[in-house]
Amino acid sequence: MKIYIWTLILGCLSVLTACKKDSNNVIVPTPVLESKIVTYEIFSDHDYTGPEGDNKFVEIKLGLGRINKKTGITEIVFDTTLTMQPLRNLPLEEHKLSIQKSIPNINNDLELLQVSYSIRTIVNGFTSTYAEGVPMNEKETSKMVTIKL
DSSP states (O other), rough: HHHHHHHHHHHHHHHHHHHHOTTOOOOOOOOEEEEEEEEEEEEBSSSSOOOTTOOOOOEEEEEEEEEEETTTOEEEEEEEEEEEEEGSSSGGGGEEEEEEEEEEEEEETTTTEEEEEEEEEEEETTTEEEEEEEEEOTSSSEEEEEEEO
């Protein structure tokens, strides 16, 4: 009987020590990364080549930024400026200027892509500025931004 009890105790101990959880097999989910495409279309809806185009100037700034959802910090991934120039230099809609940017490796769980632009105009010596910035929806893979002057 003593042998039976000792065999039972040893058997239980060996089962308990052999069945411990293996902590090395932690499965970390792989983040889903995708590319997003932003297209800016820039044109004038009016022909300023005549005398009415005198003293009308425009500067346009375009920008894209990654916003970290946890920290709120924005990383600039693209910016460019169409320098101050006469408004008559902008093409009409049928010959619009198109600028397309592809931003790879966006993790929708952790970040947003912010699309922005600003327009500064000088007309007869008076300056005005307009700016707009919107985040791309997580489900959007492309966005068209139309800048019509």
